[in-house]
Amino acid sequence: MDDEQNRQQQEDWLNSRKNRLPSFTEVLSRRTRPPVDLFMFYIFLQREGAEDILDFWLDVQQHENLCRAYFKDVRKSGRTIKEDWPQYWEYARRRGSIYGTVVGLQPNAAKRSMTSTSDAINDQEKNANAAEERRSAQRSTTPGYEKEHISSPLTAMNTPDADPPRSTTPFSLSRRTPTLFNLKRASRAPTVIPRSAAINRMDLIASAERIFFRYLSPAGTVDSPENHEIYLPPALRIQTFPLSSTQEPKSQGDLNMLAHIPDMFHAQKEYCFRAMEQDAFPRFLRSKAFGNLTPMSALVRLVVGLVVLWIGLSAGFSLIFLDVQPKSKRFFLFIPFAFAILFLISHQYELDPILSTPFRTLTIREPYVKRLLLGRAIWVTTLVSTCVVALTFLFWAVPGHRL
Structure with missing residues (x-):
């Protein structure tokens, strides 16, 4: 009877963990898995x-x-x-x-x-x-x-x-x-x-x-x-x-x-x-359960994103003011815009839907954290795609005017 009760309690505890973040006591007792261990x-x-x-x-x-x-x-x-x-x-x-x-x-x-x-x-x-x-x-x-x-x-x-x-x-x-x-x-x-x-x-x-x-x-x-x-x-x-x-x-x-x-x-x-x-623990959960970037990698993405965005804007305005033909060449601006917006939004949300760090990836084994990060990754991807499409079509739609 005691074994059955213990087994039932263990199952109830595991089921409750599927719908919540771990507590600090569970982390200290080593009952959690990466990235919140x-x-x-x-x-x-x-x-x-x-x-x-x-x-x-x-x-x-x-x-x-x-x-x-x-x-x-x-x-x-x-x-x-x-x-x-x-x-x-x-x-x-x-x-x-x-x-x-x-x-x-x-x-x-x-x-x-x-x-x-x-x-x-x-x-x-x-x-x-x-x-x-x-x-x-x-x-x-x-x-x-x-x-x-x-x-x-x-x-x-x-x-x-x-x-x-x-x-x-x-x-x-x-x-x-x-x-x-x-x-x-x-x-x-x-x-x-x-x-x-x-x-x-x-x-x-x-x-x-x-x-x-x-x-x-x-x-x-x-x-x-x-x-x-x-x-x-x-x-x-x-x-x-x-x-x-x-x-x-x-x-x-x-x-x-x-x-x-x-x-x-x-x-x-x-x-x-x-x-x-x-x-410290609430900040740790915000960092690991809602994002996958280290402070250093987030800072690197901010710097690289600003540089690539400057390159993309420079190329876009050059195509407009030089009135380069055919006009469809402006669609290639989506390449620098995609990288720039991805890096900037990743820095803002501290989450990269592709990589966890610039050096290695970390396997996410905590079920609830995996669902949280997946949902946020889908939202970041949607936001990046929307911004890139809007920015690309904006530069395509502007009439050319050779200076």
């Missing part, structure tokens, strides 16, 4: 110089998978989480955890934790925006504000008023030049974590430490090419990482801090998810 979304962010946000989300997802694997190993060994890790058990019992089901808490503990995290993010964003507005007002009305309020980023933790002014969106912080073809850093979070030995707590610390120093450590505090600080609201920033992957925590304070490691980046991960879902 995770790899294409990564390339889209990379062209904007904002792929670090997706890298951070994927690395935190891998960190959480590692923590889940640790908890499952403990339970398989016959011990409970309460016996193996009492500090984390007490932390999860008091504050909730996304691993509530895995560690043996109440079944709805994870749900309560997710809800409380979402509410906390909303409150933190409101507080961050209010603090940013206060700082902006102070900068504009108080002489010498910048000099008095610049302080070290390590002096406080999660204190909005102590931070220097920064960007208000994660997609405008990038300090690196966007690139079109550099695909070297396409990291991925595997669904199954390869390992040759049982996971221990030091592995969890090492995973969290790598994420902190790669994405959250304030710029300038770590001299490493792998340091790519992402934007976070002041209330979500983590200024220090007190543990070390080379030294096992022994003091009570370190053990209490260790209990935070599994859930340490979940609020930041949720913020990045919402930022990508609300900002």
Whole structure:
């Protein structure tokens, strides 16, 4: 019975996908196909110089998978989480955890934790925006504000008023030049974590430490090419990482801090998810589900289209003012006009009904996207044909007059 229900649910899900665009969750879970799959979304962010946000989300997802694997190993060994890790058990019992089901808490503990995290993010964003507005007002009305309020980023933790002014969106912080073809850093979070030995707590610390120093450590505090600080609201920033992957925590304070490691980046991960879902993902769908041109190829088509249109108009006016006979020779103007109008309209709609890029074609495997692009391609072809015919007959109909 369960297999039949699962099969029916799978069929219903596949049928629903035939009449809608994929959701952001489906893209991140790798359940979509080109051109709206995770790899294409990564390339889209990379062209904007904002792929670090997706890298951070994927690395935190891998960190959480590692923590889940640790908890499952403990339970398989016959011990409970309460016996193996009492500090984390007490932390999860008091504050909730996304691993509530895995560690043996109440079944709805994870749900309560997710809800409380979402509410906390909303409150933190409101507080961050209010603090940013206060700082902006102070900068504009108080002489010498910048000099008095610049302080070290390590002096406080999660204190909005102590931070220097920064960007208000994660997609405008990038300090690196966007690139079109550099695909070297396409990291991925595997669904199954390869390992040759049982996971221990030091592995969890090492995973969290790598994420902190790669994405959250304030710029300038770590001299490493792998340091790519992402934007976070002041209330979500983590200024220090007190543990070390080379030294096992022994003091009570370190053990209490260790209990935070599994859930340490979940609020930041949720913020990045919402930022990508609300900002970058709609633009990604417009780019890939309604068009098939890259920004560079669209720009090339604009330039080539204007040049060819100038050539066609020059030839057309030459035939008119030289009164070249027979008049039917003017019909050959459809050749430059066809290329020019095709390139210009392709640039306008970011869709070429013939090619996807000037270098290679991409097979479209998402059914609904294929139908969308086919319909738009038919409309672009009709529009191009109409403009070319109208322009050609216009130049044919004009009486010749030799100057």
